[in-house]
Amino acid sequence: MAAKEAKARIKINKLLEESGWRFFDDLAGKANIVLEPKVKLTKDAVDALGDNFEQSSNGFIDFLLLDDAGFPLLVLEAKSEDKNPLVGKEQARKYAKSQNCRFVILSNGNLHYFWDLEQGNPHIITRFPSPDSIKGYHRFQPNPQRLITEPVSKDYIALTQMPGYATEAGWNNAGERDAFIQKNRLRFLRDYQKRAVQAIQDAVAEGHSRFLFEMATGTGKTLTAASVIKLFLRTGNARRVLFLVDRLELEDQANKAFVAYLKNDYTSVIYKERRDEWRKAEIVVTTVQSLLFNDKYRRLFSPTDFDLVISDEAHRSIGGNARAVFEYFVGYKLGLTATPRDYLKKFDASKPSTRDPREAERRLLLDTYRTFGCESGQPTFRYSLLDGVREGFLINPVVVDARTDITTQLLSDKGYAVANGGEGGEEGSEDSFFQKDFEKKFFSESTNRIFCQTVLNNGLRDPISHEFGKSIVFAVSQNHAAKLTQLLNELADVIWPDKYQSDFAVQVTSLIPDAQQYTINFTNNNLLGSANFLEAYKTSKARVCVTVGMMTTGYDCPDILNLALMRPVFSPSDFVQIKGRGTRKHGFLEQLFDKQLKAQIGRQEKSQFKFFDFFANCEYFEEKFDYDQVLKLPRLGTGEGNGEVGGTTIGPNGEYIHGGPDNIHQVREEAVGPQGMKIDRMFFEGFENVVKADPILQRQVDNEQWDQAIDYVTTHLLDKPAEYYTLDKLRRAAGVDRRLTLREILEKIFGLIPYFKGKDELLEDEFQKFLLDQPPEALSQHAEAVVAMKYFFKAYATDGHLRDILEKKRLTDLNVNPAFSMADFKAVPQEWRERIPEYVKDYVSLNQFM
Template identity: 65%
Template sequence: MNNPKEAAARIKINRLLEQAGWRFFDDDRGAANISLEPGVTLHQQDLDAFGNDFETSSKGFIDFLLLDAKGHPLIVLEAKSEAKHPLVGKEQARRYAKAMKCRFVILSNGNLHYFWDLERGNPEIITAFPTPESVIGYRHVTPEPALIVQETIESDYIVLTQRPGYREEAGWRNAAERDAFVRANKLRFLRRYQIEAVKALQKAVEQGKQRFLFEMATGTGKTLTAAAVIKLFLRSRNVRRVLFLVDRLELEDQAHRQFSALLSADAKTVIYKESRDDWRRADIVVTTVQSLLFNNKYQRLFSPTDFDLVISDEAHRSIGGNARAVFDYFVGYKLGLTATPRDYLKNLDETKVAARDPRQMERRLLLDTYRTFGCENGQPTYRYSLLDGVREGYLINPTVVDARTDVTTQLLSEEGFVAVFTDDNGDDAEESFGQREFEKRFFSENTNQLFCKTFLENGLRDPISGEFGKSIVFAVSQHHATKLTQILNTMADRIYPGRYQSDFAVQVTSQVQNAQQFTINFVNNNLLGTANVLPDYRTSKARVCVTVGMMTTGYDCPDILNLGLFRPVFSPTDFIQIKGRGTRKHDFREQLQDEAAKADVAHPQKTTFKLFDFFANCEYFEDEFDYDEVLKLPRPSAKGGGTDPPPPPGLGYEHMGEDVLESMRVQEVGAEGMKIDRMFFQSFEDSVRRNVEIAAAVQAGEWERVIDYVNREIFDKPDQYYTLEKLRRAADVDRRLSLREILEKVFGFIPGFKSRDELLEEEFAKFVADAPPDEATDIPAIRNYFKAYIISDSVRDAIERRHFQDLATNAYFDSRDFRAVPPKYRTLVPGYVKDYVPLAQFNP
């Protein structure tokens, strides 16, 4: 072999082709569908001689032409050696593809692969080669983005699919009967903001984008909005099939039911696990990310071109970690849906935060989500917040019940609950327990009893039946959920004698059989029966579901009246999701079967819900959760107090003493919302924009005057105490921003802040334009050197002092990296950087 790297690339490419079902020779599956470039003939003896290790011919490196079932050119595969980036062959492949009248190109060096639809846009990274059948089906879709952009989106966009002739029906034409007609036929009209979301996507398509992100608060109808997007793409024939990814099993059935109800007239929706044999006949395939991840099932079951549009529900969860591989496996349009704004974590100092802090993982997930969907500047394609929803009357805020017992007050304190006991050696010992240990290492039966008693005595009642309102309680663990369910049922039996038979509260966790169906029945108001009080009123007999995490993300049950946080929460995302279970509005008259009785209901509308908070979670996020500093959580301390028995072996500490309600404060959240809901409100931007003098100076282009004014009149004032350093942290960029950049962003002169690597790539592009290398293969080594010289003080010092031996132990850029740089560039790069590149902007 002339080049080992070419041989290695060839072996890998051959294997990938065979794994995807492409054939070099005729076999029982059909005729060969791989043709080598014109003038090259491959014989079986080539395989025998080289063991698939063939890569050259008299013409040079061999490329492939992949054929369809009729033997016509389908894909040009441009192969490069491992030493070259596959994109270096892009233009060569384009020319060859056009000559062969091929629409598709694969660019590969054996390790990195791109699939390129010449009619759609840029090459996209793939991790496996598409199958022949999949590409042939993919070819039936001819992209026409203009049809997406031109489609008219009005409030009845979905209704026209549900009931195309609704405008001519008597029930609609009669204004007095219209509301009843809409309810009876379950017609779903788009709200103003949902129309705006779809139009924002259309604008993004017009700009050539293929990735979109909708950041919409819980309860604002993300699934309905997604249905409108799906109809838009299917109707315009820009996609053939849609994959809808969810991150929880219980959401799979929910999404299937919703899409079937909204789009069944135009599109067939299936759940993959229920339609393994005929999913290709469907227009919308719903599945969980987890099921596809198991044993890399997605690679075995699907080809990268099987779906033209992939939608990720609760995007920052369903593409987190390894799940990202599933999402990136497919080519085409990508839409992410999330209720969690990136701003919640934008000031987190990742260099200092403890690894155990859940916010660190959330921050990475959120940042990764925004990058994945092309929103690196932190601005989604469309945003609609909880405060927007409350202000416009679509959502409601909670009434927070902050209740603390004597025990939880101590657990929440800096000292924690300090227990003194006799250890195994007979010596006196003490240990402090914080809120994190509750029901994990610290147990208190009386505290759980008090939680349940307070919850039942103060919860909101159903406005129709007067019984305890439907509720969800969030426990620490499955074991804790079992305890709480038993306590609630025992108390309900005493409060409501004979009404419930241990079916007042139901445990809904993964260990419980049929738990997923329980969540569905609770929504449908038939969990363990219906109409326990009024025969004509349909409401679930079970009143409380006790869960750990099953009913958080995406669970839609609008008649929830009480939420119980019987556990501490440290994750902003979890808090937002839990709180979101109650924010939907509801008219309880919808559950009455007797039409005449509806007129007698005094207060049919849900105007608030109660959020019972036994661990000061709301205070944590409202007051203590400092977005400018990393929160220091309570640590165990060694202070005296307590006379309870020793901890049970292997379990922790069980508090056997009494517990009393220390305090209970009820506070209704106003229209301004909670602090966590106001994080994206940019007070600095607003104050600067409102300033007449600053606005006039900006309009005149007098940036020095603007900067001087902000430094003198805006910064370091006691009302808001803005500082440049705080604004830099708020921007969440991995480099040092100038005040000029920040102000340019505020006034719209730049769309967002470039990351450090984006700036480095820009500077490198300028450098290469001035000093192009003789060989394209030298570019990676030069780029590596260029970036290292700018970023690393130690590399720069070694080069400037000519102490090249210091590079031998440099972890960022070592001696081998330096030797790979062409000699003339070893001096060209430092000279260029000193003259043209301001280093300060790259500092963290």
Template identity: 40%
Template sequence: MQKEAKARLKINALLQETGWKFFDDKTGARNIEVEGNVNLESLGDDFEHGKGFIDYLLLDTKGFPLAVLEAKSGSKDPVVGKKQAEDYAKAKRCRFVILSNGDTHYFWDLNQNAEKIILKFPTQKDLMKLLTATTARPLSGIDIKDDWIVQSQGAVAEADRKFLRDYQLDAINTISNKFDEGSRRFLLEMATGTGKTLLAAALIKLFLKTGNASRILFLVDRIELADQASQNISSYLKEYNIAIFKENKEQALQNQVVIATIQSLSYNQNFLKYFSQFDFDLLISDEAHRSIYGNNRAIFEYFQGAKIGLTATPKDYLKGIDEKKLIETDPRKLEKRVLQDTYKTFGCESGEPTFRFDLKDAVTHKPPYLVNPVIYDKRSDKTNQMQSEEGWQDAFIDEITGEQVEETFKIRQLERKVFSDSLNHLIVDEFLKTAKKDPITGEIGKSIIYCISQNHASKIARILNEAADKNWPGKYSGHSGVFARQITSNVVGSQELTKKYRNNQLGNTRIAVTVNMMTTGYDCTDLLNVVLMKPIFSVSDFVQIKGRGTRPHAFKNELTGQITQKDSYHLIDFFGVCEYFEDKYDYKEPLKIPAGKGMLPKPISEPQPKPEPKTEPEPGDPPIAVAHGKFMYIGTDFLVRDNQIQIGDDCMKVDREAYRNHFEQSVKDLMGTDKEFKSALENNDIDETERIAKEKLLEKPKYYFSLESLRKAYQTSNGLADFLRKAAGVIERLPDKYDRMNQGFEEFKLVYSDTPYEKLNYFENIYQCFLTNPDYRHALEKGNLGVLDDQTFGGIVPVGRINRDEVEKVVSYIKESNIAYVN
């Protein structure tokens, strides 16, 4: 079959998949005409008769011309037919043009300048919506006052009425003016705690009220943030229908405002399955740098509406970094790329956001909108050594052989390879001494402690509760609320616990001990202590975590009515995190550390620490014991792991086939006993499926199923939901590397939709060769571009057609999207 026939067969199928009809049927009249009034039935399946290509005329519900589809063969760039299609569309008085070669498709609204790449054809409903949309009023035509949200809240308590602040009104006016001038992409850079969700709600109302949007997508990166956004926006805008995509997918298809996680849209390409690219007239992305990371950006670019990004992580935090000196594995290099892409993606190529209200603006405002931390930099001798270039070097005694060995540790190995019970007790004691107190009760103020791992969090919570029993006997208990509560993802009901802790519904509990929860978007205004019991190397993570304490709060004495305003919070740092970022990043607000007696406080960038004396072990006592590759610092209480079995090398002794059989039978048993789990699996509800599996199936004794062990057993890098669906028989096989490789390039085309067609073919060759040929891959990583046209490696890119930066673009996309090598 000729290339032209193959292309048209593909186009025919794609048209029919999106509801277009070549012939009348029981559901309605045909809505496709073929150029020249060709009799389709006489052409056969391949439409080979006749001269040249057959163009398609798509009709509206009344049979009038709606769009022209210009078809080209699979070897040609569809855009070469643009002028021909334009002339044809004007002759037929059509506003819309589709250009396709069966594999790559472009959509062009003649009212706009440029065509846009699309993954599937628009439906008749999509085009009718674009054509018949009510003429919208200018955004700037509405005079927004501070009670814009209050008007939509209905009857609420006075304290719950949400008035817009001056800077929020400024942001709305900025976007309104730029939108009316033709801009369609905006980036709002606002410090954590300055009300980005409230501002988003105000913009949602404005776009809906003026007719500039009929449906809006609010994009978040975690399900707890979706729940929080839904609760808040629903309370702000009671006249609009709002739904979370994962909870009721069918209902979400009808709602005016849809809140969704990146994960729920990306899984199984749900964004393609459930939505047209024309469904949403406005996208708002919370923590915008996350929505465009790697292949997440394919989802972002799929939808054709205007786009507003919200971020608390400004680009200039990386000012002064010499990129050339950063190795590929340095997280700062990747983070800089992501942050720069954020600005470009949202139409801010200059590096300046559409609107900015940063931490300095917030804390210097009168009255202040946010509070600054007081930083306590506390490091033990061992953590200090581990953070040095030399590392922590010490002698170790193997408890099995009795031999003495030398070992060196870096900070990333703490609580993973080397363990110190004495260190954990030390940092707990120091925290209790340093923590900011509640101004009303005098207790330890509400605190969040960020630990290295779930096991580490468990240890810290236990030590804290032991200290509370000793210092305040009888005050804290399981009945009245434990002093410290572990809130990590492996704890049943952890999401609900975060809400209860925020709303003071956990009794006397003063401290939440976590790992990575309660970071982005967690609003707890009466928080007085943020504690870093782990190293942090991501600037985005650091900004989010330290931002948990910046919100102001009015503490009220219920007996006297006296109000005490929160003026600061304590940022207690046991791993030199603040110093690390202070040395490497240019913060606008100088960070402060507490001074000793008789000394003035000094910026942390100019520390004058007094060396702490080393504590030497008693003579004759071995300082370290080592067994099975794990090192324990011997202190007064020697602690080993408990309550959790790690899947390590020993797991590999278990026969993989038997392990898979046990897992698949366990999944089937759970389906038979848990109707919610079965329903979630059958309805492809990824979030609910994984939640139930983690709660009832994973990390239990005997087989200790975990994502890591399943990947080893199946020898693949699939996600948890894939393993569950395979075990349940929902899918016959696990999606393999080739499936993900092909899907990845389709998403690449969306991300770089402005790439000329010829280069897109070259990029695809580089993409496939890099993933499938290790010699080709190694050559490119060493900078050897000679392999691009070396057919022994599969290369077909002519010399000089692709430059080094373009090769780096493809390679970086593969790595940032975590696309697995096929070979």
């Protein structure tokens, strides 16, 4: 017992010190931790207590944390490792009230709860709040009743943008009102957006602190989120809001919207642009990936730094262990998603996720609803695509079912080789389906040419200039996107001679420099120029963006007239997002500056868009969809036997095999010389100096363009004759007991991480993410077994032999297994023996521990 008490004390002491609390006076300030009222913890007291830290001559010892003036601020109730921290809950409450403390931490060294006595139940935390954070939180006095009764009118946002708009002449003159609104960019809530905000008020009145909005793409989730943010900030129920997005390009888009809507009352910043000044802002926008990498969220923030956390595209940004970022913070949580719960009904829960990617998506969606307290599948508020179409805010697509003979064959169960997961499909992602194999086997130039010809021959034209309508094409991979872009430009030269100089189609993928700016320019109708057909009409000269995943989520370009899926889609959320790029309405006359021509043409509203589907994706997800148009495409061949078809071969099983040459890319032999045997610190420092001196790389890192930075280093700095830097040599030079990624190395060089974490520290971080991902009630039942669970988690993640034993159910082998024995296994509660391996397989990258 004494040993467990001592271990708990050591861990708690370390956690307190890591968060900035002081046991002793030092240069940072006076000690702010005492034991028992008015009993200061000294070095002599620590030595005298020894292992028996829970008892003293005066009774039970609590940690009392003080503010700068020496007044009690927080009570820390400590228990030994084999006790559930919650057993001391009532004792801690009594003690906290006697000290006039509002906050309590309950901890056994492994599992910790933060409890605001004025705000309901304890919340699991993985780091203790810092003194500055808890002092700020102490000044925070939320009043849910104010939030519940706050009037939310249609002009809720407009009143922040221009408080006196209703007294302006432009508003009061009916004939000038539309121009006045447009000039001042005033935003008014639609009825359903107002109902969404009011749904949160109703949920808070019922005692809820988690909310989920399910709103179709194009229905203004960001404007609605801005209204929610204003509601919480204005009523004093939040001091600061964290807005999480899952893509870099959405970061800037969301921040610009919040600035436009709320800047007169509140400050919004992107974290990476204001790293040293984010505390001055009420709204902080960042990507969940940047916080998750190397667990930066735990180093950058305290659990009490944000009182409202909003997850945009919640099914993505809290998927997997990214949920650890979301759950790290205490307070209110709001999720936004465009993926309807209807998809949950279509998949069988009994299907193994490793076989069917749709099952993984189903699990992800279900987890999203559970996370936000919507286990029944009913969100806090719902507004579907059909609702938007019925009320005149959105439009449905004209689906063009355009299957070739080959792609029809590929729709059989044996046709696709699929790996579980897959978001975005950017080349290099281990989570997407096997796209290199897919592309080599299934896409020859002849097939791609048919795809492109079909879109160009049948796509909608711009109603003003009659040129080809603005379009987005979704490719399998970045390599595939490059091929399609080239083909589209070649075909455009034939159809519209001298009109385009290879700028009809543009590749917009993560490895293309300035790709994010391309998406913005395409929306603003100045991508590679504008007014190519009609001088007085502003529309992008580039007519087609060919992408993989960059333009699927949250991209707003309302004048899109054609979408083309030149790849299969296995994720319902991806499918909904892609379709949503075209559902927004648009008035094309806004882009025409010739008044006489305007009068002649009259209103030109977007009433439809075409959705070209070459792989029956619509049928795959919407079995009863009424197709509006079916095209018969040119036949590639009979597809029988092993016949030659358009430069390709149809294999015996119907697979489409590329028939072109396949050359060896590179042959290189490396003799290990003296430089390979003397890797040391100087070698790493030499590489560090080279990297820091490169302005291109500096800019890429500053902008968090990690794909481009890694590609640049690989292409320009590694494997060069001068120093012959290689990734393996750099890893050895770093002296870490695990594998390092090139991104980690760059982050260390540019000071974004203080050091390389060792294997055990990384495992500790992964286990903390695991704890945050678990239902609090499940952990509470087995809090005393957390040490055994952690040992099992670490062993399973690092020991391939143990994984093999458990996978093959050879449990008797544990009796002679030195690293993890049968006794260790039995110490793990039954339900966690399956839950831990399942989590590790799904969310922990095992390569880093090799």
